[in-house]
Amino acid sequence: MQPWGFSTASWLQRLALTAALAAAGVAPSAAQGLVPEQFFNAAVPSGSPTTVEADTLSFNLDSGVIEARGDVVLSVGGYSAQGAQVVYDRRSGAVRFAGPVSLRDPYGNIATGRDFRVTGGLREAFVESLTITTYDGARITADSIEYDSALRSYLTNATYAPCGDCIDEKGRKIGWSVRASRFVYNAEDNSVLVEQPTLELLGIPVAYLPYVWLPQATREALERIRVPSLDYSDETGVILSLPFAIVANRDTEVILSPTPVSGQGFLMGAEWIQRFDSGSFAIKASGIYQFDPEAFAGTVGDREWRGALQSAGAFTPAEDWTAGWSYTAFTDPAYLGDYRLDAAEASINQVFATHVSEGLYIDLRLQQFNELGDVTENDQDQQASALPNFRIEHVQPLGRDAGQIELSGRLLGVQRDTDDWVRVNGVDHVLGFEGEKYHAMLEGGWRRQFATPQGVLITPYLGARLDATIYEPGSALASAPSDEEHFGAAPVALLDMRWPWAGVDRSGGTHIVEPIVQLGYRGGESMPGIVNDDSQGLVLDETNVFSTNRFAGIDRQETGLRANIGGRYLADFADGSRLEITGGQSLQIAGENAFAADDPALPGGIPALDSDASYAVLGAKAYLGGGVDVGAKLQFAPDEIDIARAGLGARLEYNRYSADLDYFYEAANPAAGVLDPQHEIGAIVGVPISDYWTLSANGYWDLAANSWLQAGGGLQYDDGYLGFGAGAVVTGPTHRSPNDTRFTATFELKAPSGFRVGAGE
Numbered sequence: 163m164q165p166w167g168f169s170t171a172s173w174l175q176r177l178a179l180t181a182a183l184a185a186a187g188v189a190p191s192a193a194q195g196l197v198p199e200q201f202f203n204a205a206v207p208s209g210s211p212t213t214v215e216a217d218t219l220s221f222n223l224d225s226g227v228i229e230a231r232g233d234v235v236l237s238v239g240g241y242s243a244q245g246a247q248v249v250y251d252r253r254s255g256a257v258r259f260a261g262p263v264s265l266r267d268p269y270g271n272i273a274t275g276r277d278f279r280v281t282g283g284l285r286e287a288f289v290e291s292l293t294i295t296t297y298d299g300a301r302i303t304a305d306s307i308e309y310d311s312a313l314r315s316y317l318t319n320a321t322y323a324p325c326g327d328c329i330d331e332k333g334r335k336i337g338w339s340v341r342a343s344r345f346v347y348n349a350e351d352n353s354v355l356v357e358q359p360t361l362e363l364l365g366i367p368v369a370y371l372p373y374v375w376l377p378q379a380t381r382e383a384l385e386r387i388r389v390p391s392l393d394y395s396d397e398t399g400v401i402l403s404l405p406f407a408i409v410a411n412r413d414t415e416v417i418l419s420p421t422p423v424s425g426q427g428f429l430m431g432a433e434w435i436q437r438f439d440s441g442s443f444a445i446k447a448s449g450i451y452q453f454d455p456e457a458f459a460g461t462v463g464d465r466e467w468r469g470a471l472q473s474a475g476a477f478t479p480a481e482d483w484t485a486g487w488s489y490t491a492f493t494d495p496a497y498l499g500d501y502r503l504d505a506a507e508a509s510i511n512q513v514f515a516t517h518v519s520e521g522l523y524i525d526l527r528l529q530q531f532n533e534l535g536d537v538t539e540n541d542q543d544q545q546a547s548a549l550p551n552f553r554i555e556h557v558q559p560l561g562r563d564a565g566q567i568e569l570s571g572r573l574l575g576v577q578r579d580t581d582d583w584v585r586v587n588g589v590d591h592v593l594g595f596e597g598e599k600y601h602a603m604l605e606g607g608w609r610r611q612f613a614t615p616q617g618v619l620i621t622p623y624l625g626a627r628l629d630a631t632i633y634e635p636g637s638a639l640a641s642a643p644s645d646e647e648h649f650g651a652a653p654v655a656l657l658d659m660r661w662p663w664a665g666v667d668r669s670g671g672t673h674i675v676e677p678i679v680q681l682g683y684r685g686g687e688s689m690p691g692i693v694n695d696d697s698q699g700l701v702l703d704e705t706n707v708f709s710t711n712r713f714a715g716i717d718r719q720e721t722g723l724r725a726n727i728g729g730r731y732l733a734d735f736a737d738g739s740r741l742e743i744t745g746g747q748s749l750q751i752a753g754e755n756a757f758a759a760d761d762p763a764l765p766g767g768i769p770a771l772d773s774d775a776s777y778a779v780l781g782a783k784a785y786l787g788g789g790v791d792v793g794a795k796l797q798f799a800p801d802e803i804d805i806a807r808a809g810l811g812a813r814l815e816y817n818r819y820s821a822d823l824d825y826f827y828e829a830a831n832p833a834a835g836v837l838d839p840q841h842e843i844g845a846i847v848g849v850p851i852s853d854y855w856t857l858s859a860n861g862y863w864d865l866a867a868n869s870w871l872q873a874g875g876g877l878q879y880d881d882g883y884l885g886f887g888a889g890a891v892v893t894g895p896t897h898r899s900p901n902d903t904r905f906t907a908t909f910e911l912k913a914p915s916g917f918r919v920g921a922g923e
Contacts, residue, residue, distance in 0.1 A: 200269040207239055216248070227251050234259075240268030245278075300324045300913065304345075317345040324913035325883045328365065335365035336854070337883030338911050353412055363884060371406060388417060393502045394905040397457040399425025401502055413437050419448070421501075427453045429501060441486070443475030448503060461536045462494040469493055474507055485515040495534045495542070509534055523555040544582035546594055546695065549575045565610025568625070572603045572716045576695045581637050589835030590641065592762035594695060597636040601691045603716040604628045607654060616661075623656040627719070629690035641762040645692050652686025652719075656710050671735040678746065680726040682710040684719060688756035691717030694763040701807070702770040703795055704744035704781030712771075718761070722753020741784045747800070748776040766833025770797055770806060777806055789815035805829065818856065820848040841865035844872070854881045858889070870894040876906070885910040 217232025228250040236243045245263035259278040266272050304320040325337030343358040361369040369390070388405035395401075402422050409416035419431035431448035449469025458464045469492070476486035490508040492498065498505040509532050517524040529548040533541055552573040559566045575598075582594040607625020614620065631648040662676040691697075696715025706712050707728060711720050728746020735741075748771060757771035770777040778800045783793040790813070797807040810825040828840040844862030851857050856878050862871040876889020886909045893902045 200271075204240060204268040225251075242266050243278075299326045301326045315345075315347040317342075317347075319343060320345045325881075328883075330853075330881070332853075336881040338363050355410075373410065374407070388419070389909065389911075391502070391909070392907045394907075395500070396903065397425070397463070397500065398423050401429075403431075405431075423450065423501070425454060425457065427451055431503070438477070440479065441475065441477030444473065446470075446472040446504075448501075450501070458496075458500070461496060462538065463496045463500055463536070465494065467493060468497045468500075470497055470503070470508075472504075472508065482519040483515065483517050487513045490532065495532060496536050499534060505534060508532060521557045521559075523553070525551075525553045527551040540580060543580040544578065544594065546576045546578040546582075549577060551575075563610075563612075565608055567606070567608055568623075569604075569606045571605070573600070574602075574691075574696065574716065575600045576693075581639055583639065586835030587832075587837050589765050589833070590762065591765060591835070592639065592641055593698070595635065595637040595639065595642050595693050597634050597642075597693075599631065599633045599691070599693055599695070601629070601631040601716060603690070605654070617663075619658075619660045619662070621658040623654070623658075625654045627652045627654055627684070627686065629686070629716075631690060631692050633692045639762075643692050648687075648690060648692055650686045650690050652684055652721075654685075655683045657681045658708075658710075667736075669736040671733060674732045675729065676731075677729040678708055678727070680708060680710060681723070682720065682726075683723045683753075684711070684721050686719070686721060688718055688721045688754055688759045689761065690719060691715075694718055694761055698763045700757075700768055700771075702748070702768070702777060702797060703779050703807075704746070707744075707746040707748060707779050713756075718756060718759075721756045723751040725749045725751055737787060739785055739787045741782070743780070743782045745778065745780040747778045750774045750776075765835070766831060769831055769833075775800070789813075818848075818850040820846075822846040824862075839866050842871060854879050856880070860891075864894070864896045867896045869896050871897050878908070883912050885912065 216230035216234040218230070220229045220231075230248045230250075231246070234243075234245050234248045236248070243259065243263060243265050245259040245261060247260040249258045249260060251257075262274070262276055263278050264272060264274045265278075301323050302317075302320065304317040319341075321339055321341045323337065323339035325339075328335060328337045328339060330336050339362045340356070341360045341362065342356045344356075346355040346357070347353075348355075356374045357372075359371055359374050360367050388407075390405070391401075391403045393401040400423070403419055404421070405417055405419040407415055407417050413436065415433075415435040417433045417435075419433070421429040421431065423429050427450060429448060429450040431446065433444060433446040435444045436442060447469070449467065452458075452466055452468060455464050455466055470490060471492075472488075472490045474486070474488040476484060479485055488507040489511045492508075497503075498508055511530040511532065512527050514525070514527040516526075527548065527550065529551055531545040531547070533545050550573060552571075554569070554571045556569045557566055558569075576594075577598050578594050578596050581592070581596045583590055583592045585591075605625060605627040607623050609621065609623045611619060611621040629648065629650045629652075633643065633646055633648075635642055635644070635646065657680065659679045660676055662674055664672065664674045666672055694717045697713040697718035699714065700712055702712070708726050710724075710726075713719060726746060726748045728744070731741075731743045733741045750773075755772065755774070757768040758773075759767070761767075766772075770779075777797050780796040781794070783791075785791050792813075793811045795807070795809040796805065798805045805827065806829045808825075808827045810823070812821075812823045814821045822845065824842075824844045826840065826842045828836075830836055830839045842862060842864055844860065846858065846860040848856050848858045857875070858878065859875040861873045863869075864871045871894045872891065873894075874889060874891035876887055878887030878889075879885060886907075888905070888907045890903065890905045893899055895901060
């Protein structure tokens with residue numbers, strides 16, 4: 163072959179990039195959905211040499227046309243194009259590959275077709291019989307592709323198949339594909355319109371739509387595609403949802419979801435989505451006239467008409483600000499769960515505004531909480547409103563290695579119409595008192611980290627906390643507080659010291675040992691919020707043993723002088739296995755122990771921390787290689803070696819066999835009304851029965867009650883691109899939902915670039 167040349171760097175890259183990405187229906191900045199991120203978007207280094215080889219070369223002086231024939235190869239910056247004939251018109255700047263041609267990018271993506279053509283400025287491109295194969299195996303085909311001056315791409319009679327030809331090495335059909343009469347991609351707004359798409363599973367057409375419109379060709383947009391779903395319960399029978407769009411454009415979507423319900427009739431759902439430059443909102447409504455309301459006898463669902471109205475929106479009114487709302491109204495709080503409808507935002511009605519910028523976080527919310535499920539109107543009255551719920555965090559570096567100033571503030575207003583309390587074995591737990599409370603907290607301080615010549619990391623913190631609380635009691639409970647106002651100021655002094663040691667063993671493994679000592683002093687009272695609304699849940703383990711204030715909210719705080727001691731050990735072995743162990747203990751040295759305070763929300767205190775010396779905790783996790791992962795937690799009293807809480811988990815994966823083992827133990831706590839220990843063991847096992855089919859089974863046993871807790875099983879298909887299955891779960895007499903039977907179905911489409919579209923349970 164004879165070398166010849168002209169400037170090809172810019173047009174060759176643009177040809178490959180435009181043809182490939184237009185055919186895929188995505189732009190380079192959005193190549194994170196159907197196509198991988200590394201897809202014909204590698205930059206050509208400035209000044210990269212261009213090489214062109216061909217068997218023969220001719221030049222027509224009159225027409226200004228250069229023609230190369232016979233195994234033509236053009237290469238620049240890792241890109242290469244190979245074809246039988248190339249024609250270059252010097253006057254128009256047009257380049258055309260005549261006949262079969264193949265393009266390859268630096269990542270290994272290959273585009274093949276016929277008659278690639280580029281005109282001046284890349285105003286128009288046309289490719290016949292196009293096939294694009296990405297480096298991860300996905301394939302896109304089309305009879306033709308056009309690229310017009312309005313930044314639109316048109317693929318005619320196109321097919322997308324993430325599994326390539328979708329035939330495995332044994333000649334069996336696998337995966338899924340989508341065929342359409344035309345794909346239209348708009349590069350201006352990154353939207354994709356698919357006309358007359360047909361979904362094929364295992365080579366069999368199973369679903370057809372007039373069209374599908376995606377506002378953006380991104381993974382997030384693809385994951386929001388509505389797909390049919392199937393479910394079943396004893397009360398409803400089979401629930402088959404068949405959503406489809408009746409309006410779909412850049413600004414508006416209207417989606418109908420007709421849903422036959424074999425045991426109750428017909429459920430109809432509709433959703434309106436409206437988009438703006440600064441945000442979007444959605445309104446959903448659904449309802450059903452139940453043919454057999456007595457199937458829900460004894461519950462709030464025992465009524466003829468049931469339905470819900472839901473709305474949510476979010477906007478960016480200014481830079482670094484997001485504002486929005488979510489609201490749900492329903493005939494009964496069990497409706498969404500009974501009919502397997504989306505309840506992700508139904509538990510909170512709220513209006514919010516959030517600011518996030520470097521060093522500053524502001525969040526303001528007005529919230530009303532809904533309890534979902536078979537709950538009465540009195541149960542709803544027990545749920546509080548948070549008007550307002552305000553938080554601010556600010557960090558200001560001082561510069562010149564002088565540390566930083568930290569400021570945090572909260573304002574929490576809680577309104578509750580009815581006392582929320584429960585009696586467990588004669589012990590009352592008050593989750594919330596009737597009344598109205600407003601609690602404001604402001605804390606500020608200085609923090610700096612420095613290292614000694616010996617490698618000890620020392621981080622001091624000095625600050626103060628201010629609290630102001632007003633409580634208007636309305637509770638008739640004897641344990642309700644009589645205080646109506648509280649004002650307090652508390653100094654805060656903290657010191658964190660860590661001394662990491664690192665070493666390498668003879669086999670090349672690395673080991674890090676890090677002793678940790680913390681000292682913390684907080685003045686003031688342990689209950690600055692008068693009543694405890696936001697600091698009720700606490701389990702001491704290795705994740706919070708090195709914390710200087712373990713309460714989740716502001717209504718309680720640690721007090722007095724406290725020390726946390728312990729350390730961490732991390733190892734990365736040469737064979738690839740890993741081990742991490744964390745352990746420690748917390749000691750009350752002086753002052754009031756907040757964990758032993760008399761709090762109606764936490765009767766009996768917190769056993770792990772209510773003594774001067776807390777329980778010791780250990781946590782370990784390890785990857786042992788060969789698909790084996792192990793984790794364990796332990797909480798015990800060191801002086802008596804009395805185990806209060808323990809957990810063990812292990813997972814094994816080998817040649818598509820899998821096994822999960824879980825063990826949990828928690829000692830009895832009579833002061834909190836828990837008379838018997840919780841003692842459970844369970845396992846989940848998966849056994850392959852063919853190349854793509856797996857049989858699974860699970861079982862859990864209540865060791866303390868000597869009774870079965872849960873049992874279930876299922877059958878799943880997964881070829882790496884398509885997954886579906888069905889299963890059933892039955893609960894035992896000591897389960898939180900005793901003697902309940904539930905059937906489940908799952909369906910999932912997967913692609914090598916990582917996106918998934920699925921429906922489950």
